[in-house]
Amino acid sequence: MNKQLLFIDSVHPALNFQLEQNGWECIDGTDWDRNKILSELSAFSGIVIRSRIKIDQEILKHGTSLKFIARAGAGMENIDTAFAQSKGIVCLNAPEGNRNAVAEHATGMLLALLNNLVVADKQVRDGHWLREANRGIELEGKTIAIIGFGNTGSTFAKKLVGFDCNILVYDPYAEVDTNFYKNVKQVTMETIFASADVVSFHVPLTAETDQMVSTSYINKFQKSFYLINTSRGKVVSTNDVVSALENKKITGVALDVLDFESLSFEQLSQDQLPASFSKLISFSNVILSPHIAGWTIESHRKISEVLASKILQLPG
């Protein structure tokens, strides 16, 4: 393959640096519009993308020399991977680069939620010193369910071990190595519905997981629970979560991702935000962050290093 690589998005320079040292020519196409990308793409054997544009069939058909697509991140739903693979184009991602960041962020959100840290901080700033109203809840002895045990789910489990809680996992497509994850039990959703105090989502966005957390799903839980989502916004129906907060089926919510984020994750939907968003932000037991769970100083560099190593291992 030729050694011409097109950067559609900007990433940490460690990627350019390592590739250029190995004879690659890295072209900056971060300000190219879709038409320019379509007209120039045939010259490149690889592209680097975060989420700026969708890599659909039209783009892939123009990439007549393309051998690989490198996604600087974990999720691949913006790439038509099935079509790419049918054309022999390898799809690479870098979940090893941001899984620790996501796991730490989920832990931080959970502790902030259980200890009312966000609301208490605001009260103190406003001159209110409310101790009893902000009495916290401990993680020790609680049952934490992790849905999806890949890169981020398994790393979250590692962070939880020191809290002496019960860690349950549901993942129909991966087997938990219980020799390594000694404190983790792989169970059915029925067990989770019966016993979870906290449920954290770590699944890819697929036809199966799209809007998975709906009213009928939430109603299967026997206890009111805390919900954390650092995966993809569309996995959770905001509308149904708001109803569950209203009828107290859900005790608290931490969301790093929202189902009405733009495709690039760079902003909330440009159309008018739905009424469910205004309702969601009216609850003091809801914590939100702007899709930054995997977005740390360290993950920025690690993602580039992981991709560089995967690209350099591709057969020439």
Ligand code: NAD
């Ligand atoms: P991964 O592919 O390593 O793991 C996903 C796991 O989910 C797999 O083990 C898979 O078997 C399992 N799974 C698939 N369908 C399932 C289902 N229906 N029920 C239960 N388990 C199911 O992915 P990852 O790197 O852990 O990322 C997980 C999610 O987090 C992805 O959606 C990714 O895009 C997102 N993510 C978000 C951020 C952020 O900044 N918020 C950062 C990294 C990853």
